[in-house]
Amino acid sequence: MAHLIAPSILAADFANLSKDIELVNNSNADWFHLDVMDGEFVPNISFGLPVIEAIKRHAKKTLDVHLMIIQPDRYISAFKKAGADVLTVHYEACPHLHRTIQAIQAEGMKAGVALNPHTPVSVLEDVIQDIDVVLIMSVNPGFGGQKFIEKTYDKIKKLKALIQSSGSSAIIEIDGGVGLGNYKQLVECGADVLVAGNSVFAAKDPLQAITELKKI
Numbered sequence: 297m298a299h300l301i302a303p304s305i306l307a308a309d310f311a312n313l314s315k316d317i318e319l320v321n322n323s324n325a326d327w328f329h330l331d332v333m334d335g336e337f338v339p340n341i342s343f344g345l346p347v348i349e350a351i352k353r354h355a356k357k358t359l360d361v362h363l364m365i366i367q368p369d370r371y372i373s374a375f376k377k378a379g380a381d382v383l384t385v386h387y388e389a390c391p392h393l394h395r396t397i398q399a400i401q402a403e404g405m406k407a408g409v410a411l412n413p414h415t416p417v418s419v420l421e422d423v424i425q426d427i428d429v430v431l432i433m434s435v436n437p438g439f440g441g442q443k444f445i446e447k448t449y450d451k452i453k454k455l456k457a458l459i460q461s462s463g464s465s466a467i468i469e470i471d472g473g474v475g476l477g478n479y480k481q482l483v484e485c486g487a488d489v490l491v492a493g494n495s496v497f498a499a500k501d502p503l504q505a506i507t508e509l510k511k512i
């Protein structure tokens with residue numbers, strides 16, 4: 297598949313969200329990436345259900361919700377109601393990951409599983425066939441604008457091999473420090489979805505930045 301671009305609203309202007317939502321609506325981007333942080337799983341607090349519900353009313357593209365929260369099972373139906381299309385939980389926050397994935401899919405959403413930089417791809421061996429999206433964190437979760445971790449290229453290749461050997465239809469999403477300097481190599485390694493926060497919203501011309509990131 298051609299790779300998808302998911303601008304991360306964490307880097308948008310929160311006092312002027314409708315402007316940035318329209319920007320993404322009118323761009324070549326594919327998904328809205330929405331980062332939910334609880335100040336517990338990660339050392340930062342971002343935004344939650346009411347903001348996502350409001351974004352849903354204006355967004356014309358897939359809502360990709362990345363939960364950086366402990367015990368995400370408590371909020372699966374709430375995020376469905378708020379408008380999530382893809383709901384991603386962290387492997388490190390889910391002692392019963394298989395059950396969590398099933399609960400997300402039972403609500404009619406795509407189920408994503410995110411891996412922190414220290415978590416090897418091999419932990420997904422026994423559950424890869426049930427997952428729709430694997431999100432590889434290429435920075436430590438919690439903040440936008442961090443430096444890309446180079447080890448990510450290897451992880452993508454390993455994950456791609458695992459997906460192919462198991463006959464899984466999971467797609468690979470990369471999140472953190474993605475920009476014009478590394479996006480091509482990420483796609484060559486097997487990435488399907490690229491999250492881009494600062495490389496889009498801090499660019500002089502965000503529309504142009506998205507167009508560039510879509511080029512093969």
Ligand code: DX5
Nearest residue numbers: 304437438440441473493494
């Ligand atoms: C980090 C978030 C990312 C973040 C990426 O914890 O999961 O989605 O918004 O921002 P950039 O692209 O600026 O690294």
Ligand code: ZN
Nearest residue numbers: 331362471491
């Ligand atoms: Zn994210």
